[in-house]
Amino acid sequence: MKSMKTAVVAALTLGFAGEAIATEWNVSVWGKRRAFTEHVEKLAELVAEKTDGEFTMNISYGGLSQPKENLDGISIGAFEMAQFCAGYHRDKNRAITVLELPFIGVNTLEEEVAVSHALYEHPAVKEEMAQWNARILMTSPMPQYNLVGVGEPRDTLDSMNGMRVRATGGLGEAFKAVGGVPTSVSAPEAYQAMESGVVDTVAFAQHAHLSFGTINQATWWTANLNPGTVNCPIVVNTDAYEMLSDDEREVLDSSIDESIQHYLDNYAELLARWDDVLEEKGVEKVMISDEELAKFREVAAGPIRDQWIADMSAQGLPAQELYDLVIATLEETRASN
Template sequence: MMNTIRLAAVAAVTASFATGALATEWNASVWGKRRAFTEHVEKIAELVSEKTNGEFTINVSYGGLSKPKENLDGISIGAFEMAQFCAGYHRDKNRAITVLELPFLGVSNLEQEVAVSNAVYAHPAVQDEMKQWNARLLMTSPMPQYNLVGKGEPRDTVEKMNGMRVRATGGIGEAFRAVGAVPTSVPSSEAFQAMDSGVVDTVAFAPHAHLSFGTINEATWWTSNLNPGTVNCPIVVNIDAYDSLSDAEREALESSVDESIQHYLDNYGALLKRWDEVLAEKNVEKVVISDAELAKFREAAAPISDQWIKEMTDQGLPAQELYDLVQKTLSENGS
């Protein structure tokens, strides 16, 4: 894997010298296909090019540069300049931001997800950890709460989730483990195959991913209100590449973040409005979990946050401070 990435880096540098071009060209490594999850990356590429009259361009690659779980490695060695990754793919490499993947944090909308991500990304401990990978946090990829799709009898009680094989990462996976389920963290692009082949019984995704990766096409039911949490997937840039930008290029990049996030939110909002229509079209049953069962699930998952705080504190991170920062930010933003 690392040899492939290094070859890509060498090829990119060689091409740059061969053309002798003065324009700045970046490559951004994402995966899957263009979808709601990548709209802010597409938008920032568009805005940066507009603001610099085409002198600074960002080429968005869907899987052609790296595998999803290897994007942070690629950033660390400069194989590409920008990348998206999800914290749950390699929790040991980005321990601090996994606070945002803890279950049942109380985030109720995408705007709150942006607010808590921005607050955590700005914390010195988080930035220092990212520097170890030569990575600078640029913006988040806000996603709504995850829910399950599955086939056969709906898993609508904690008892029925016992033994359930579920595609779930990070804190969501730990929450399901707490009720006896068996989580697996296959990349999102492999979730359909895992469900189709019977490797997993259910898949936990945000709505856009159920559409993009086809798991909704395998489903007979969907949980509308389980809402155990979500994953956190930052967009990062290589620090050396960022530092090499001119002042004008850096301004074009930084000033485009908020507009790109707003574009993402607007696009995702339209998708959520269509979601019920999609379920009806595909004849997928909308399952509502009872308040009593939700309470059981939350109770079972409650120790996970305390365990995370202890574990991360033992590793030298200001875990309690990060957790409190999330709660404070939610309180300030309407939670």
């Protein structure tokens, strides 16, 4: 940590011949550039533009850390910014896992942004992130996850019994509740897990099925299962953030909303062409009946929510308060639209 802090301080406060050295941040993400990382790319672009290249971000797709180790890397100052998903290490970011509860009711990416950013401002979330020397900048909003698979479609709860599924966090718990066998391999490992038969199905948002190739193995996709999604924040190392000059910090913070809007616009284009992607790849679009969806919600939604609140409360977190904040924000967001 000391060496990183020394380097950053030097970059911000010292100079040769009286000229300050430019600020350069390393950013750890994974996979390849895709809809899931467009806000990070846009943020880097805006920051560089607004500072005439004096504040830049080097975005690394897997070269700095494994996906499940990004929060650890942030905590020790191995890099200044990173993306991580709560379901990869639920014990390290317990508070935000409320957003991964199944059937929580978020329907749009805009709603996902609203509830995530409201939750990130809660003192319990900030305190937990501070334990990792991390500060959350913004979310990576994703639509409801759905399954791809091979063979006969898993379109009933009975057919999901014994199903080996790549699903993390609350989604994994939801599938477990109906007899599924979840595994939480990281996104880059999902294709191989599916190809080798380690899993029968993979739960992803649309962009990930494309980016990680699972759609290329699939024969079917559930169009309306919509059990929930995962929460994947963009965080910065607290020391690095605080060592920015006032101007640099203002540039960074003021670029977040535009970066999120760019992400939303880009994702909307992907969703608009999704049916064409399915047709092109010969993937059957499977609709789950209302009766089966109702049964899934009954088994998974209430019981898993209640268990989460009980477990997190026992660990000293204001779990009911966090859940209520998410629901209240969701209702407020809908009322204002």
